[in-house]
Amino acid sequence: MTSKLVQALIAAMLALGLAAGSAQAAKKTVKVVFIGPLTGGVSANGIGGRNSADLAVRLRNADPKAKYHYEMMVLDDECKPNVGVQVATKAASDREVIAGATHYCSAVAIGTVDIYHKFGLPVIVWGAVLPDITYGNDYKEVHRVNGTMINQNDVNAKFSTGQGYKTFAVIHDTTDYGKGHLKYFGEYVKKYGGRIVGAFGVTADQQDFTAELTQIKSLNPDAIYFGGLTPIGVRIRSQMDKLGIKAQFIGTSGIVSDAFIQGLGPLAEGTLAFREGAPLDKLPGGKFFTAKYAEAGYPEGPEAYGAFAYAAMNLILDTIEKVGPNRNKVTAALGHVKNVDSIVGPISFDDHGQNTVAAITKYVVQDGKWVVWEDSEYASGKRKLAK
Amino acid sequence: MDAGLLAQFVANGLMLGMMYALVAVGFTLFFGVLDVIKFSHGDVLTVGAFTGYSTYLGLKLLGVANPWLQVAAVVIVACAAMALLGALIAKYIVMPLKGAPALNVLLITLMLGTVLRESVRLFYPDGANPKRFPRLLPTDAVALGSFNLRLDSVLLFLGGLAVIVAIHVLINRTKLGLAIRAVAQDEETAKTMGINFTLVVLVTFAIGSAAAAFAGVMNGLYYNEINFGMGLWLGVIGFSAAIVGGLGNIYGAILGGFLFAALQTVGAVALPFASAYKDVFAFAAVIAIMAWRPTGLIAERTSERV
Numbered sequence: 001m002t003s004k005l006v007q008a009l010i011a012a013m014l015a016l017g018l019a020a021g022s023a024q025a026a027k028k029t030v031k032v033v034f035i036g037p038l039t040g041g042v043s044a045n046g047i048g049g050r051n052s053a054d055l056a057v058r059l060r061n062a063d064p065k066a067k068y069h070y071e072m073m074v075l076d077d078e079c080k081p082n083v084g085v086q087v088a089t090k091a092a093s094d095r096e097v098i099a100g101a102t103h104y105c106s107a108v109a110i111g112t113v114d115i116y117h118k119f120g121l122p123v124i125v126w127g128a129v130l131p132d133i134t135y136g137n138d139y140k141e142v143h144r145v146n147g148t149m150i151n152q153n154d155v156n157a158k159f160s161t162g163q164g165y166k167t168f169a170v171i172h173d174t175t176d177y178g179k180g181h182l183k184y185f186g187e188y189v190k191k192y193g194g195r196i197v198g199a200f201g202v203t204a205d206q207q208d209f210t211a212e213l214t215q216i217k218s219l220n221p222d223a224i225y226f227g228g229l230t231p232i233g234v235r236i237r238s239q240m241d242k243l244g245i246k247a248q249f250i251g252t253s254g255i256v257s258d259a260f261i262q263g264l265g266p267l268a269e270g271t272l273a274f275r276e277g278a279p280l281d282k283l284p285g286g287k288f289f290t291a292k293y294a295e296a297g298y299p300e301g302p303e304a305y306g307a308f309a310y311a312a313m314n315l316i317l318d319t320i321e322k323v324g325p326n327r328n329k330v331t332a333a334l335g336h337v338k339n340v341d342s343i344v345g346p347i348s349f350d351d352h353g354q355n356t357v358a359a360i361t362k363y364v365v366q367d368g369k370w371v372v373w374e375d376s377e378y379a380s381g382k383r384k385l386a387k
Numbered sequence: 388m389d390a391g392l393l394a395q396f397v398a399n400g401l402m403l404g405m406m407y408a409l410v411a412v413g414f415t416l417f418f419g420v421l422d423v424i425k426f427s428h429g430d431v432l433t434v435g436a437f438t439g440y441s442t443y444l445g446l447k448l449l450g451v452a453n454p455w456l457q458v459a460a461v462v463i464v465a466c467a468a469m470a471l472l473g474a475l476i477a478k479y480i481v482m483p484l485k486g487a488p489a490l491n492v493l494l495i496t497l498m499l500g501t502v503l504r505e506s507v508r509l510f511y512p513d514g515a516n517p518k519r520f521p522r523l524l525p526t527d528a529v530a531l532g533s534f535n536l537r538l539d540s541v542l543l544f545l546g547g548l549a550v551i552v553a554i555h556v557l558i559n560r561t562k563l564g565l566a567i568r569a570v571a572q573d574e575e576t577a578k579t580m581g582i583n584f585t586l587v588v589l590v591t592f593a594i595g596s597a598a599a600a601f602a603g604v605m606n607g608l609y610y611n612e613i614n615f616g617m618g619l620w621l622g623v624i625g626f627s628a629a630i631v632g633g634l635g636n637i638y639g640a641i642l643g644g645f646l647f648a649a650l651q652t653v654g655a656v657a658l659p660f661a662s663a664y665k666d667v668f669a670f671a672a673v674i675a676i677m678a679w680r681p682t683g684l685i686a687e688r689t690s691e692r693v
Contacts, residue, residue: 039508041616043515174663201663205620207610210399211655212662217533218392231614234517238611243395244528244535259516263612300513 027069030325032057032316033091033100034072036127036309037079037108041205041231044259045104048303049126050074052289053101055296056313067321072313073097077108084108085115092119098325099123101312104305105229106130106177116141122331124312127305129253129276130180134354140331143353145315145344146308147276147360149177150184152253155360156225156274157188159373160250163385165222169247170199171212171236172227178204181227181252197221206232209239216245223248223386230255234263241267248272248386256304261368268365270378270385277344278359279372280307285343304370311342391532400652401645402540402609405547408644409602410625411632412554413595415640418629419571420591423481423492427500428599429622431469431476434503435600436520436613437511439465443521454523458608461523462546465604466597473596474589482588500622508615517614520607543605550601551641554594558637567591571635627673633683642684647673 034053037046057072075091077084084103091097092115102116103109104127116123117139125133125144129152134144160168168189172178178201186196197219200212213236216224224240224247226233233255240249251260251273261268280286289310293302302310315337316330323329337349347355362373366383377383410432417425439461446457480499484492508514524539558564569577570587578584602621607613628647632639650672654665676684 039505039515041515041517041614043508044513047515203663203666205616207606207617207620208399208403208651210403211396211652211665214392214395214399215656215662217395218389231517234612235610242535242537242540242609244530262513263517263519265519267611 027067028325029071030068030098030320031071031073031094031096032313032320033075033097033102034309034313035075035077035084035087035091035100035102036104038074038076040078040080042079042104042229044230044300045127045257045303045305046076046079047300048306049101049104049309051296051298051300052293052302052306052310053126053313055289055293055298056310056317058296059292060314060317066317068325070317070320077103077105077112079105079108081108081111084112088112088115089119092116092121097121098320098327099316099330101126101309101316103128105175106133106180107175109133110136110176113137113139113142120327120331122316122327122334124316124334126309126312128177130176131184132176132180134352138352140335140353143334143337143349143355145312145342145347145355146305147357148354149180149252151357151360152274152276153181153184154188155362156250156252157185157192157194159274159362160223160225160272161189161192161194163248165248165250166194167197167219167221168194168223168225168250169216169219169221170196170225170227171202171209171216172199173204173229173232174201175204177229177254178227185225185227202228202232204228204232207235209236210243213239213243213245216247217243221247223250225250226255227252228254230257230260230263233260237264237271238267246386253304256363256370258301258303258370261365261370265368268368270383271365272373272385273363273370275304275361275363276357276359277308277361279361280343282372283343283345285341289343307344311344311347315340315342315347389533391534394531394534394536396652396656398534398536398540400648402544403651404645404648405544406602406606406609406621406644407624407628407647408641409547409550409598409605410621411628411640411644412551412637413599414626414629415632415634415637416567416591416595417481419635419637420567420588421477421481421485423489424496424626425476425481425592426493426497426622426626427476427503428496428595429618429620429625430500430503431472431596431618432599432603432606432621433507433613433615433618434472434603435465435469435596436603436607436617437507437514437518437615438468438600439604439607440518440520440613443523454525457521458523462601462604465600469600469603470593470597473592473594473599476596477589477592478585481592482585500619504615504619511615514615517612520611520613522608522611524608539608543609547601547605550598554598554637557594563587563590627670631673631676631683633680633685636683636685639683639685646684 036049075087099122102123106128109128129149131148172182253275256275319333323333363370442464527538628643629640632643650669654668655662
């Protein structure tokens with residue numbers, strides 16, 4: 001009796017399996033890759049990006065009109081250049097992988113572009129902001145949907161000096177990312193009549209900043225500019241308070257994340273930061289993304305760059321649909337992307353594969369949220385920044 | 388440099404030194420009784436800090452709002468839990484490898500450290516993000532010119548000092564301390580004198596791990612932030628401090644901890660190059676000291692093959 005039941009069950013399962021198999025066989029499976037920091041201090045951003053890219057793939061696979069079935073390979077670069085190079089090689093040398101959305105960390109992205117070029121794998125960077133990733137080479141394979149730190153620092157310096165801050169102390173991490181921020185912020189601050197009174201390089205996993213901050217205290221700047229990522233941004237802001245430093249805290253796109261606010265609580269209030277692209281909730285596609293993301297039920301939030309990861313992956317899928325799963329054809333097609341609609345606004349790649357988004361959004365933390373400056377009570381004069 | 392700034396640097400350095408010393412004491416205790424280097428020590432500190440944080444969240448749910456009660460509970464729960472964890476690590480991971488080469492213990496505890504660290508990241512809710520550790524101590528500040536001293540820093544420093552004094556008294560004035568010292572000096576003889584070797588080792592690991600938990604909670608209360616990777620660097624520094632001071636000697640560990648903090652502060656302040664190199668400077672100085680005194684500044688009285 002039992003054995004008959006088992007036999008029946010096996011038969012039923014086989015039949016089901018065959019049915020499922022034949023349904024899938026109708027569509028060819030195409031592999032794409034997502035690479036980001038899934039472990040380590042900035043993993044919140046990496047996981048948000050992965051979920052967002054995964055959402056793009058899921059929605060495409062659910063679309064009956066899609067020509068292919070997509071499978072997303074997920075690799076962890078740990079925000080470490082050496083690990084990034086390994087996983088990039090792994091993805092690029094797998095000929096079945098057609099294209100990829102890659103990297104949040106600039107230090108990793110700049111180290112891997114050569115590999116993508118060598119293996120001819122078209123990639124779209126979804127989060128790293130170092131200009132040299134696209135502008136430092138002529139690689140046709142490398143593209144980027146988010147803007148660079150050049151425009152970001154231009155806007156930042158203009159805005160900050162406009163708010164009356166004239167002297168700045170800079171704390172930056174000593175990766176290419178942090179050093180790039182120092183360089184461009186320094187250039188633009190000078191242009192707008194401000195002055196940098198001291199620059200302090202710190203390691204990306206440093207815990208104690210009291211020595212640097214005490215020196216900054218003696219320099220007495222109007223504002224502290226921080227070029228680095230969320231984890232040490234949280235520590236620096238909280239230790240500023242410990243030492244009684246009242247200067248305004250100004251960050252970069254690296255701290256625009258919910259983790260920054262959760263890590264600081266009320267202390268985050270009034271922090272300024274800048275990010276490329278229009279704010280998500282102001283775009284028609286942004287609402288769609290937010291709704292679909294919530295629907296998919298990921299346990300973690302998309303974080304600041306999730307929308308870019310979604311846009312990058314979606315653009316890859318669109319291109320593969322159009323030209324077929326062939327690396328060279330995808331690379332060539334991505335070279336001609338002009339004014340393509342996406343959830344982060346229209347995407348146009350210049351001859352370096354850089355999306356020419358000019359819009360930089362100014363953010364300020366108000367009541368535990370990153371609020372667009374123009375909508376904030378700070379802009380309306382109801383609240384005051386530190387001074 | 389005015390006196391206020393100098394005082395600020397000294398205060399910062401002392402606070403750092405206290406944390407390093409508490410970690411280093413653990414390393415040196417473990418080495419003393421078993422001649423092993425337990426590299427998961429820093430991650431035990433992390434788990435301790437997260438245990439303390441969870442305790443705080445639990446108390447908040449229960450409606451306990453008195454900050455002093457909260458601090459006491461956070462410290463006690465974190466230390467007790469890590470004492471237990473330390474003893475378990477000793478019993479099930481370190482002791483079974485007693486006859487094996489020291490390298491094996493070093494490696495297995497290194498792996499264990501990774502397991503602990505990654506477990507916090509993966510299994511603690513939203514563990515990949517830095518957590519805001521509450522301010523439970525009064526934050527009244529005294530500002531003397533450019534010197535800003537907060538009451539919570541002073542209390543934390545005194546707390547750390549109390550732990551170190553307590554360990555000193557325990558080692559030198561109690562029967563248990565006598566047993567620990569006996570085991571450290573000569574295991575075989577200690578056993579023949581009727582000392583319960585296993586128990587002494589377990590208790591020593593419990594004490595060292597509780598000190599690490601205290602350092603973790605102290606770290607959280609001082610920086611108001613904890614993260615899953617905090618123990619890694621503290622572990623490396625604590626280990627270096629223990630080595631510089633003389634592995635196996637608790638005063639050496641304390642000296643080493645403060646010395647390392649002083650080196651870092653000097654590296655960040657007094658040297659002409661960028662503060663990014665302060666750790667390079669501090670570790671280079673450690674290497675130089677080790678070349679000068681291979682057994683550390685205060686060597687163990689009985690000679691030990693390292």
